[in-house]
Amino acid sequence: MQGFIYHNPTKIIFGNGAIEKIGEITAPVAKKVLYLYGKNSIKENGIYETTIKSLRKAEVEVVEYGGVKANPVLSHTREGIKLARREKVEAIVAVGGGSVIDEGKAIAAGVVADHDVWKFYDGSGTTVKTALPILTVLTMSATGTEMNGGTVITNEDTKQKIGIMSPRLQPLTSILDPTTLYSVSTEQTAYGAVDAITHLLESYFTKEDTYTPIQDRYAEGIIKTLVEITPKIQVCPTDCSCRASFMWAATLAWNGLAPSGVGAWNAPNHLIGHSMSALYDTPHGASLSITLSGWLPWYAEQNENNKKQLLQFGKAIFDTTTVEDTIEHFRDWCRLIKSPTKLSDIGVDESGLVQIAKNIGENAPLWGLPQYTAEFCESILRRCK
């Protein structure tokens, strides 16, 4: 194990019906908030009504701002910052999935910054010094942003999808109410599972330290659970036990515990997936199942340590004993839950592949992965089957 600092002060309020508490939780923090959301789906499933009622009852003034995109974009973030400044809101209440919360964080930091918000993301080294308090009501489990300091924004002009981490962007409180997931589609459930699993796999496979049994087993326990329950949820979307385990699993997958102590690690699958999303607006999870499908066999071939780690993964999750079987089981599972494993599944042809590889190569240095050149990435992408 290697040294680390772990500090995760976000308070989690978990349970069926917990969204009713947003008012009483927000009131001691702010008298006026920006209520951020995505599409109108929260108006259809009752989440909007319940949370707005709760905030009003607690005498919290609400400035509504909807329309966050699935891969949240810079232009909408900038408009949100203008609105939040004009209305002098004191906190952000983000009601939605990872995209809404990520944009909420960007707005929280941008409102109090004396420069454009993209400067936090553009690799110039500008860090977040302060931000408005962030409260979240999670309605789609996937990214783990509800219990970490991460945020990912897409710049439509430069076609870059960039993520940053800051302790100042850690939500104060996040409400995890498994009943809000009942209306999440089969497709989004699959993508959420793949996203959470990939979060765990990044450090599991790229870690510097080779002896980290606590961290490995932590990851394996969560992955195995997601592998088991995701197809069950797709058959029965209101299975409250499975939805609850899914919700907590996705949060624990990316709250900083998994990589603590593994030493240096990186996120090549996210790097590759982000370029797919930036160019093709591919759902994040879908881009990751395609990426893993090509990256895993490449990874296992590199050296004996990698092979051993992949076999450990296979044994723990699929009870497989060879690299080939493990990868085939992984791809089969993706197909079972209907998450794509090849570029043609999302309509990308040969020229698209080259374009994606080029985009990855351009962003790779920002991710600390200069070896992921366009040429190298082409070879990975050709393995996605």
Added chain:
Amino acid sequence: MQGFIYHNPTKIIFGNGAIEKIGEITAPVAKKVLYLYGKNSIKENGIYETTIKSLRKAEVEVVEYGGVKANPVLSHTREGIKLARREKVEAIVAVGGGSVIDEGKAIAAGVVADHDVWKFYDGSGTTVKTALPILTVLTMSATGTEMNGGTVITNEDTKQKIGIMSPRLQPLTSILDPTTLYSVSTEQTAYGAVDAITHLLESYFTKEDTYTPIQDRYAEGIIKTLVEITPKIQVCPTDCSCRASFMWAATLAWNGLAPSGVGAWNAPNHLIGHSMSALYDTPHGASLSITLSGWLPWYAEQNENNKKQLLQFGKAIFDTTTVEDTIEHFRDWCRLIKSPTKLSDIGVDESGLVQIAKNIGENAPLWGLPQYTAEFCESILRRCK
């Protein structure tokens, strides 16, 4: 899964050599601290010198108070409170194992209370409203107190060993430096492992909800690691990889994650073990391996659900397939690491057994376990083999 609130704001600073940072971490919090420790062992292994030097360098004034007992006692706590008041310290720096940190928490709460500190423990319902900031340098891994709000104190007059939990007693920062464990004895290492494992097993076996795969696997991953590495550490006390995994495992075992979402649960093995310690000054971990040795077979006999959970435990940890094999493997492992499994191992005879059972029966209602009467506990204790 059931609803829960999870909030653990303790900052963990983990790594070889991390104890040197105690000064810079303490300085922003307090200018004068009570430096609490146990026996003189920290003066022999260099921990005292390093931490005192670090505090002085950061210009933190230190009021030393040593002599905390292995099961920390009320009289010494009361004296510490008097000293802390007289010296007007602003924070507690607890340098030691669970006992030192637990007494540090009691002093932190007692200093600012307008009543005797035992009132927090005596079951009268008096809760901790405020406390001095608590910083810890952990030198023995076992109880998990470095990352939770728990504290256990023994009242020598009433022969009661009672634990309480409060968010106000959560350490601000805890330094976990695996090199401090190098001098922990074979015996104390065994007891620490048993303690950490028992923390996980309490909710694992007594949980209200029967479908909690995330929590089960989290516990199994940590237990399996401790089962594997404890004998290795006993052979090679300076195995830095194993000591580091041990240290982090014990912290994660009792930081609130394992029972989050399992619904109601209780801690019968701790109840029984505490009475053994209160009457015979048995090391905490030793009392728990004896208790589990008798409690596990009783538990498995009660109903099919219990049996299933014990078999799941056996499969995950020892790759066993029957109740008998699982319990025998558990006892064998205790013997391997030299933690006792029967009362005679600690010199308790028939009259001692009756006396312990009586003490348990008296304390049981405080633990929410009124069914643990003296008579019932005698039958459990007779099973310890």
